[in-house]
Amino acid sequence: MFKFHELDRKVCLTCQYFKGKRKLEFIGRQLFIDYEKTTGACRLYRDFPVIINAPGDRCSWCHYKRWVEL
Secondary structure, three states: OEEEOOOOOOEHHHEOOEEOOEEEEEEOOEEEEEEOOOEEEEHHHOOEEEEOOOEOOOOOOOOOOEOOOO
16 A cells, blocks of 8 residues: 555546545554545546546646545
8 A cells, every 4th residue: 555645736536526445544643545546437437547646737628526435
């Protein structure tokens, strides 16, 4: 598993439309997103394959929406 701690960044992993296994995890006082792979899919655009740290709003069809669990 990989850990992502930059939760304020607008990337695919922090988007509501990201499809992939991820969960929130606390290590000490810091919050991380724990995820399985470095890729996933965009549910908004027919499960288009994406890399987790690809910037949100980088494509014309992207409608980045912050993940509600954050």
